[in-house]
Amino acid sequence: MEGLTKNEASHENEEMARAQVGIWRLVHGSAEMAAVRCAVELGIPDILENHADPMTLSQLSSALACSSTPLFRIMRFLMNIGIFKEKRTNQGSMGYVQTPMSRLFVKDGKNSLASMFLYVNSSVTTAPWNFLSARVLDDNTSPFICAHGMDTWKYASENPDYRKLIDDAMAFDTRITVPAVLDGCPEVFDGLSSVVNVGGGNGTALRIIVERCPWIRGINFDLPQAVPVAPECQGIEHVGGDMFVSVPKANAAFLKWILHDWSDEECIKILTNCREAIAEYGTAGKVIIVEAVIEENGGDKLVNNAGLMLDLIMLVQTDKGKERTAKEWTYVLRKAGFTRHTVKTIQSALSVIEAYP
Structure with a gap:
């Protein structure tokens, strides 16, 4: 940073630090989508919505019949990005509750985003994105066909779950x-x-x-x-x-x-x-x-x-x-x-x- 004043150098360092944080999130952005998809597939927003009080980790893991260790780590991450939050129960322990964001993933909720989210983030839908550069290099190349061997409509007709x-x-x-x-x-x-x-x-x-x-x-x-x-x-x-x-x-x-x-x-x-x-x-x-x-x-x-x-x-x-x-x-x-x-x-x-x- 030769030629820069102390203030200019400090500002440039701050900008570089913010850029690195932003790029880090961009590089690992799929982790956010995977964690949210996991919660929606497991029905965690629905379970919390139907539970009158804040739900403890043990209660939630019991409802899901799953291990509490990975569940805790996923819920911790989702709370950090604002999907869920914690609130004290009547017994004094901490429990999970909904946020306005997580309520949009209640499957039968009004204006629920759950079905759109599961479609957009399904493995079938996301796989073609790996071939976007191939489409740029050859406009006759279909990323969906590259990923699945057939076009979207044929794949949907042969796979009822995807349809x-x-x-x-x-x-x-x-x-x-x-x-x-x-x-x-x-x-x-x-x-x-x-x-x-x-x-x-x-x-x-x-x-x-x-x-x-x-x-x-x-x-x-x-x-x-x-x-x-x-x-x-x-x-x-x-x-x-x-x-x-x-x-x-x-x-x-x-x-x-x-x-x-x-x-x-x-x-x-x-x-x-x-x-x-x-x-x-x-x-x-x-x-x-x-x-x-x-x-x-x-x-x-x-x-x-x-x-x-x-x-x-x-x-x-x-x-x-x-x-x-x-x-x-x-x-x-x-x-x-x-x-x-x-x-x-x-x-x-x-x-x-x-x-x-």
């Missing part, structure tokens, strides 16, 4: 996002007689829409193997098929987190089929898309960061999927035959795009 992880995670996101759409721009569903949810999975989105808009007849459309797991619901018909072939006719087509999985050419094909599905309704027909819209300049930094992170996920988990900018959305919509569209923001990282023939 369930995806469905549960998407249902969680739907329970957050669809109400945000209904609250942020309820006029989107005004005057619609029927809505087909393309790639609707277990029908969660339509159940929320029909409950809030009972005048709408819902058509839950997904692959034939996905439809049987969807529960029956008044006002909703479940239809199996292939969106690349055709889409059931309706007043409006609703697609949430579907188009970002596919290339521009595949998106244009899906959107073309959606346009044909609403054709008989003329100017009253439309397609409702709920997806991220990447801001090229400016915009809400937090929302844009979320969109850019989703784009990296698409780079790893899909062959040609991506998040799109406003210009890229215009391109695929015009190519699919839509003459105009609007983009509306909601309380989410996603936006609502209404496309008209």
Whole structure:
């Protein structure tokens, strides 16, 4: 540090020390995710939520039928990062209690993150990240295929447990996002007689829409193997098929987190089929898309960061999927035959795009 004053040298040393701490956490960041996943898989947030008083280590280890030694070390770590905390029991000993963060991992809790967290941090989902550099060096290389020998959709069709992880995670996101759409721009569903949810999975989105808009007849459309797991619901018909072939006719087509999985050419094909599905309704027909819209300049930094992170996920988990900018959305919509569209923001990282023939 030759040439620096004493104060400058001290400041530089402090910056280096902070950088080393930050890098240390980045290098070993997977430990945090693994520890949280362990707690969620074991159901520790659920156990604490259902226990009236602070729960001692011996009580928790007894409830889990496990050794207290590794459990203590994991709980100590999770308390240090704010997932759980300690509180004195009526008997004077220390026990574990929930925090606002840990309550988000209660599996049956309102707005629970548990299903999304377990999907994102499952071994199947995390393995492809080891091949991100291979994708950079060759855009035709799919990290997911490198890790598992087949693409995401084929793997999910052959592995029901993984398919369930995806469905549960998407249902969680739907329970957050669809109400945000209904609250942020309820006029989107005004005057619609029927809505087909393309790639609707277990029908969660339509159940929320029909409950809030009972005048709408819902058509839950997904692959034939996905439809049987969807529960029956008044006002909703479940239809199996292939969106690349055709889409059931309706007043409006609703697609949430579907188009970002596919290339521009595949998106244009899906959107073309959606346009044909609403054709008989003329100017009253439309397609409702709920997806991220990447801001090229400016915009809400937090929302844009979320969109850019989703784009990296698409780079790893899909062959040609991506998040799109406003210009890229215009391109695929015009190519699919839509003459105009609007983009509306909601309380989410996603936006609502209404496309008209």
